[in-house]
Amino acid sequence: MTMPADPQDETLTERQQAVLDAVLALMVEQGGELTMNAVARRASCSKESLYKWFGDRDGLLTATVRWQASKVRAGNYDRTKLDALALRDSLTRFATNWLGVISSPTSIALNRFAIAQAETGGGKLGAIMLANGRFAIGARLKPVLDAGREAGLIAFDDTETAFRSFIGLVGRDVQIRLLLGDTLVLTPADIERDAARATEQFLALYGRANPMPASQKTNA
Incomplete structure (x- = not known):
């Protein structure tokens, strides 16, 4: 599919x-x-x-x-034919899109306003951003992680924990630095490099050294 x-x-x-x-x-x-x-x-x-x-x-x-959140995607993939290359590509695409979004002026403005509202107890933007931003993005990536586990490419006990690990590797301290006014500048090349590095780090943590071939998995 x-x-x-x-x-x-x-x-x-x-x-x-x-x-x-x-x-x-x-x-x-x-x-x-x-x-x-x-x-x-x-x-x-x-x-x-x-x-x-x-x-x-x-x-x-x-x-x-x-x-804004719809710009963060893992790309299309065939869950029944997922291999190591397709998984790496999907994770890298997601990481590139997400890092580009959270480092954009629009995302920084949205988050700053939501934080200010939450501090004063006024407005609903914080809840709106959690439901339609962070949680919606998580729902978009978790099927990729589950598909990778089903294909025997990665191994983990809890999808939410794996998702948080991946997001942490991708975002590092970038978002908080930008929210606090750091003049950090990420070029498209920087974002692509960081996304690829985070994906490799995630696969080093969760990847299986000898993933089960599809034929064996089918017959198991």
């Missing part, structure tokens, strides 16, 4: 995607204190359209976080 593309891309029109990009741009500029009026002006659409498409402000923020 080939894993499908993220349904988020299929449910949003190009016009709606442009609106969400406008929200992200405003959050970078204004630190998250955006209004439906400001979004309507930036996106050149009516407030009525915003309410029709996304509901209230929380609905708009939810869609924005999901849109």
